[in-house]
Amino acid sequence: MTTAEIQEEIRRLKKEKDFCILGHAYQSHDILEIADFTGDSYGLALSAREAKQKNIIMCGVRFMGEVVKTLSPDRHVYLPNPMAGCPMAEQLTREDVIRLKERYPEHAVCAYINTTAELKTACDVIVTSSSAVDILRNYPADKILFIPDCNLGRWVEKQLPEKEFVFYSGGCPTHMRVKKENVLESKKLHPDAELLVHPECLEEVSELADYVGSTTGIMAYAKKSDKKEFIIGTEQAIVEHLQFECPDKKFYLLSDCLVCHNMKLTTLMDVYNTLLGNGGEELIMSDELISGSYKPIERMLNS
Template sequence: MDEKQAQILRLKEEKNAVIMAHYYVDDNIQEIADYVGDSYYLSEMATRVKEKTIVLCGVSFMGESAKLLNPEKRVLLPDLEADCPMAHMASVEKIEEVRATYKEDVAVVCYVNSTAELKAHSDVCVTSSNALKVVKALPNPVIYFIPDRQLGTYISRRIPEKKFIFNDGGCPIHTVITREDVQSALACHPGAKILVHPECREEVIEMADYIGSTSGIIDHATASSAREFIVVTELGVMYELKKRNPEKSFYSTAAGQICEDMKKITLDKIISVLEQDGAGLEMAADLMDKANAPLKRMLELSR
């Protein structure tokens, strides 16, 4: 443990704070976080922690989700500029247009990788790990899935009895990976199992030996008897994969699998935000009330 990590642990105790980190942030942050996980895990754990301050090491929508689920807690974001492009790839106007057309038949299903404003206009949130379960549980025959077309398409293939309407959005990190990128990695490592996140293109998903959320990929690789894997998601996940499976080998594709926004979170920024005595993340009360409901419904339908 280096000096900066030790300083964060001291500050955390002084401030009655808990450190939560997404799998995509740098290794040195995952190493000292109290909780490390994917979006669903972090959302759920945010409702359980006793500390008064949550330091959310991830992008802005994750901090918003933590605050929505814990309005009485102080939520700190180490870098306010760390954002998710996909979180902005849907519009309230289109949501209202779809509602006007399909009325009570439609449920607006909002991938948690979205702004609080989009959540506020949705019926339920989902993550990549619980989307199938949540959407199956909805009584509505029509699903408007926002903002990620790739994940929505993947889920729709497994629930053919429902009509899906898709939004034209997607994760820049996952959509840049092509079939050729995966084939190239497989040529270098023949026999390796291909682990794919459902935010990827359909042509990549079709090649997968396993498709799942970040936590699903980690769990599958850990349980598998295979020894080599091609990992088709953001490469921050490699820290946990190697930590749990030191005897196994994990490879990336040739594509850029780095989320620059996640990498904006640094030890220095965590120290800085802990040393400050600001109020933390704030949102308008009416927005919080409206955006909180679909998140709570997600947690209820996931359990």
């Protein structure tokens, strides 16, 4: 079967079997073409809540599927490739968080959404890269323990000098591979391009950027800007999608190490097999886990 034929079958099957397909922006273009909703993990979870279908396929990594299931517990949520996990989400366990809380008893625990559902049950509030600054500015605590991504945490800290932060030294292995030297080299090659980076990048990279923001923020900035060239400091797929959406502009990947192999595990065939009932994994979460991880997510939603 050709890619177009598989996509056609997927479109037919999802209608017939009452499935909604969510495609994270880091997925390949052939997957985004058959998705009902595309975007970042938080936006997708909200879209899933509004969707009418009983079954949801989350094309992304495991923690994203867990957030979808937490916000839509009455739906069947499937991960097309059960191996697709996020290494950052695995850096801390719930027990680690409990130990950190004992060490910092006066701090509110704020976790990035890129964490497991189990870890979330030990946290006070969840944030995304696009909402972290606003949520923590209004959050009723002056002392924040920010986990697990210290790069995102330090970027938030800079914008909230009135708050006191402590960090865990975790982070995204994909974004952390980029160094200042990559920036200098890329700027030399593309002197007219603006540099747009994700706050998961190291501080030495972010401080050289023209814009720092979430995946959604980077895409919106590049589309709106009058500039014609951009160096993109986030996952490679974003360059592909931007180039497709803005053919009159040029996009360069900051470094070829910006490829998240975990995000690339999911293929169109995995989605097809999940619809056929021959693959994928339905995410099963206990009521206790759903209600425990919902509490800090709810604080984010209500902020």
